[in-house]
Amino acid sequence: MIDDGDGVWWQPSNAELQERVSFRLDRQEKTLGSAEPKTLRFVLTEDALTGAVGSPAVMREQRLHILKLLENNDNLTVQVLRSETYGNPARGGGMTILGFGDKGSPIGFSSVVFGPSTYFDQDADTADQMRAFRRLQELALNQDDSVRLIRQIDEEG
Template sequence: MITDIESATPALCRLQLGSELRQLRQAAGLNGRQVVRKLLWSSSKLTRLETGDNASVEPSDVIALCQIYGATAEQRAVLEGYAAVTKTRRDWWQSAEYRPVIRPGFKAYLGLEATASAFQTYASEFVPGLLQTEAYVRAIYANGHQALSAEEVDSLVTVRMTRQEALLRTESPLKLTAIINEAVLRRAVGGPKVIRGQLGHIVDVVTARPNVRVQVVPFKLGLHPAMSGPFVVLRFSDRAVPRHIVYLENLAGAWVYRKEGDVERYVEAFADLQALAPGPHESLNLIKKAVKEH
């Protein structure tokens, strides 16, 4: 339960609302099919509510579910409060400025990232977004497969830079653990000057922020558990349901995985990779060496 709804973000309220509604449904001994049949809803509507994927939640929908689930007056008041926040406030990425350049799948991911307590990522080709410099981001979009206007590039750069503020929060900053392939250090994205600045930035952030940890997977390690490609594991607080979510992205789109079996495979792969890769100190030396080589 959120202790201070007044200061909570819409993304956090959506996630918490979905979690508590799911728990109430399960406590009432109902499955999703029974609920949507009673309310004449589509099954996707209930799924979106329980996973926090809606941009906003109608209080009337919450009231209807609370009646079916037999929620107490106190539970109903709290859940209606969550819904009210989603109706009266907007997350920064939902503004008109960013809406045209953020794909639906990525928009859903941003809501999860904003509420996560820890972020674990394996990066095979690019520096993880939360550690990228503005020059590096611009170089990526300038050479992308999709023709973008200068205004669209500016908006995408702002989105990337704004996301990084999660690492700097004074209260409960996001805990970032990044494992990057050695190819990321070698690939001169944007040219020597840009990549030197980018790698130097990683060194600075890791040195200054105890909530950021970076490891490098050197080529000499050979085969490793993440050879299939990059991924992100988002971890949530002990009270959140589910505890972990996986995000995958490629040229065709972006996907969020919540199924326990699918998620567990990525959680295990990241843990194995963390154990195989050189530790943070040795990895930092590899990054510093790459800076000099560029």
Template sequence: MTVRRGPTVRRRRLASELRRLRERSEMTIEEVGERLAWSAAKVSRIETARVGIAAADLTRMLDLYGLDPDKRAGLQSLARTARTRGWWDAYAESLPSDYATYIQLESDASFIRGYSGMIMHGLLQTEGYAREITRSGLMGLASPVETERRVEVRMTRQNLLLREENPLRFWSVIDEAALTRRVGSAAVMREQYAKLLEFADRDNVTIQVLPAVNGAHPATAGSFAIVEFREPYDPDVVYVETMTSSLYVESDAEVYQYSLAFDHLRAMALGPDESKELIAGLIKEVG
């Protein structure tokens, strides 16, 4: 699939909420189809996000589920924007569909909490650091042009943190191993450390360092990001990236487990001020 998968993230979130509303109403897919004079297959396709839903059909479903009028605006807005194209569509040929899906989630988020175990989170990377990481990750299988386009995408994503109106709130726990791993030249690392300190001074960004001496912790399995949205109908999503694909965790119980793990991580990590002191010290130490 191409990057156009991105806008279907909103459709997936709408579908998830419609499924929750049906289950709360204790109705089966067949019962909904019968009440609305639809086929059960149509209801199933809507709930699995295989198809979109017309405004009139959405109204009928919400009427059937008895959703209060004052709670409908968000879902109706989500339905209207389900096919909206994002800035990332311009990079369709350079982005894996899983990555494009995450960018869509990230662009709609109000708060992201994440743990970075091996490298800096993409939202915190400098251009030089991002270029080195991208080259290494692609293992020489991509052209220089594609590498640069991916770096450009990563830099564009940072506008979420820097915009003046409603900037994204971001809380990053960075493993000391990610900080001390040399990526590129000493100059690249000095620039990256300085960038972290710039971000750490922003009101919407919190950075903590998890010292290696603190030993085992709940995220030894790897990095993750918990994505929260502004609207109450939007459930949190956990994003876990692997070498060849990405995993989206949406089960309430599993999302809670990741949230609990993050709470343990931030409790084990240095405080924000201590973390800034450590990062400032690394600028002096890097050769």
């Protein structure tokens, strides 16, 4: 995805590409390798697993990476929302909700392809996002079925 945005959302630059990739890898390592384990829950759409991003080899690598992360991280949950599922309250958009336990109020983040992404820190806004996320969890496959689907998609190539 970063490669696809080069020269579109920012001026073409190999250094920019490398910086964006390094930032994301560092963030992933800090999140997953933290001394204080975090509970991580994700709902991915089936389209995110089958989309034409990079190349078929890149997509396969991404699916295998998700499976490996699940094998190595008990604090990680990944659920897949099937394409044919009705009632998706977040269709066409993504969201991130960061909870801090008793150390602070949750913060929500809604990303967009073009224009400003939005952070939410008001209780009413983050409560709406939490309801939407819980609904997505209800609609999505459970983790075992999600893993089976990811493997099936990978086998079908």
